Amino acid sequence: MSTPFNNRIIIFDYLRIIAIILVVFCHYLYVGNTQYSLTIKVILGVIGNGIFLFISGYLISARHYISGVRQHSIKLFVVSRFFRIYPFYWVAMIFYIICAFYFWKLHYNLPTLIVNFLGLQAIFCPQIVPSISIFWFIGTILLCYFCYILLSKITETTNGIIFYSLLLLGLLLIIRIKFGIFSLQFIEYYPLFILGVFCHREKIFENKQFKPLSLLAFAGLLTSLFVILYTNIPLGNSIEISFYSILVAILVNLLRYILIFCFIYNFFILFSNFSIHIKEDLLLKMSITTYAVYLFHSALFMPFDGIRWNIDIIEGIVYNFILIVAGLPFLFTVCYYFQKYFDVNNYVKQS
Numbered sequence: 341m342s343t344p345f346n347n348r349i350i351i352f353d354y355l356r357i358i359a360i361i362l363v364v365f366c367h368y369l370y371v372g373n374t375q376y377s378l379t380i381k382v383i384l385g386v387i388g389n390g391i392f393l394f395i396s397g398y399l400i401s402a403r404h405y406i407s408g409v410r411q412h413s414i415k416l417f418v419v420s421r422f423f424r425i426y427p428f429y430w431v432a433m434i435f436y437i438i439c440a441f442y443f444w445k446l447h448y449n450l451p452t453l454i455v456n457f458l459g460l461q462a463i464f465c466p467q468i469v470p471s472i473s474i475f476w477f478i479g480t481i482l483l484c485y486f487c488y489i490l491l492s493k494i495t496e497t498t499n500g501i502i503f504y505s506l507l508l509l510g511l512l513l514i515i516r517i518k519f520g521i522f523s524l525q526f527i528e529y530y531p532l533f534i535l536g537v538f539c540h541r542e543k544i545f546e547n548k549q550f551k552p553l554s555l556l557a558f559a560g561l562l563t564s565l566f567v568i569l570y571t572n573i574p575l576g577n578s579i580e581i582s583f584y585s586i587l588v589a590i591l592v593n594l595l596r597y598i599l600i601f602c603f604i605y606n607f608f609i610l611f612s613n614f615s616i617h618i619k620e621d622l623l624l625k626m627s628i629t630t631y632a633v634y635l636f637h638s639a640l641f642m643p644f645d646g647i648r649w650n651i652d653i654i655e656g657i658v659y660n661f662i663l664i665v666a667g668l669p670f671l672f673t674v675c676y677y678f679q680k681y682f683d684v685n686n687y688v689k690q691s
Contacts, residue, residue, distance in 0.1 A: 349402075351611050352395050353627035355604065359395075360630040361668065362388030364637050367474075368645075368663060370656035389477060390600035392634075393529050396481055397536025400488055421485055426459070428682050429478055432635035433457060436473055439639040448472060462526035471523075473638050480526045484533040498541045505534045528593050532600060539601075545608045625676055628683075632675035640671060 366385035433456060440446040448456075452469040455461065461479030465471035471479070491504050509530060512522045539545060638645075651659060 349399075350623070351608060352399070353623050354611065355391050355395060355607060356627045356630045357623075358607075359388045359391035360633050362391075363474075363634065364668070364671070367638065368641055368667070370651065370659045370663075386596055387600055387603060389529065390532050390596065391604065392477070393481070393484065393532040394536040394539075394600060394604060396484065397488075397533035397538075398540045399536075400485065401537040401540040404492070425478065425482065428632065428679075429459065429475070429635060430457060432632075432639070433472065433475060435636065436475075436639040439642045440473075443642050443645075462523050463521055465523055467520035467523075474634070476523065476525060477634070480523070480529055483526055484530055487530065488533070488537070498538060501534065501537060501541075505530070524589075528589075528596075531593070531597055535597060535601060545605065626672060629672055629676045629679050632679040633671055636675050636678065637671055640674060641667070 362384045366381050366388060369381065369384070437446075437448065437453075449469075452472065455464045455469050456472045456475055456479075459479045459482045461471040461476045462483040463479075465476060465479070487505070487508060491501055491508070494504055495501060509527060512527055516522045516524065516527065647659065
């Protein structure tokens with residue numbers, strides 16, 4: 341699974357590309373305007389974002405520990421993450437705010453700007469201030485990193501990480517219900533981050549005995565998740581959450597976690613049994629560019645946003661064809677040069 345350059349895990353490069361395409365499709369693919377079609381888009385977004393959280397958890401553990409031996413200090417990790425995330429994130433947000441004002445006449449008040457620029461959406465959004473577009477996900481990633489750092493100070497064992505993560509989730513859920521802070525999106529996605537940490541430490545993907553189960557589970561859970569989302573069961577966006585809605589949310593999210601794990605695991609199996617040929621240089625460029633694509637795709641596609649809501653099926657097919665054949669290459673190309681500019685200016689290299 342490793343490549344000659346930088347000992348990268350190739351499969352995660354493929355998964356990043358798949359994840360960002362799913363997220364872009366979630367936001368811009370034309371699938372109709374029925375509840376059924378909107379559910380499909382929700383599934384695309386859930387899987388795409390879930391893959392990113394899982395990979396983040398897996399790789400933070402891989403970089404922090406190699407063969408069970410602690411390799412890097414938390415301080416070094418914090419510094420590297422800051423230079424990897426924030427400068428580019430600020431530029432993308434400024435670009436988005438300018439585009440939103442020009443195309444949609446949107447204005448954001450000062451508290452909203454401060455919370456979003458600091459990446460605190462997972463704490464204060466959406467109950468205190470609204471999150472700006474897709475940038476809620478960056479706030480979620482940042483809080484996941486902070487929680488991992490906190491837990492690493494408390495315990496070094498895998499069982500300890502799992503135990504204190506569950507404890508932390510319970511505490512955050514109580515705070516959410518009582519005071520309305522900490523977003524449900526973070527509470528829902530954080531377990532996928534911890535699942536990634538667990539899979540690295542326990543070498544889950546090196547154990548082939550789960551293969552038949554994962555194949556069966558993937559097919560069954562994809563169907564189950566679709567049915568549950570199709571019924572439009574609310575996950576509770578209010579601080580007044582009943583016991584029943586919490587129970588339903590737990591069950592729905594458990595299905596999501598297992599679905600995403602099975603998706604990733606089956607991809608590992610397919611990757612290990614079949615050759616997937618993409619030039620390493622192209623693969624690396626596309627994988628590194630996924631962060632820029634995530635940050636900039638909403639702003640770059642903003643002039644065309646809304647078109648898909650006012651077209652018929654035939655026009656939708658043409659729209660999707662243009663999106664896939666021209667839109668995605670354009671998006672990756674522009675974002676590659678954005679990313680390359682920042683790399684040259686040593687933000688990533690310094691980290």
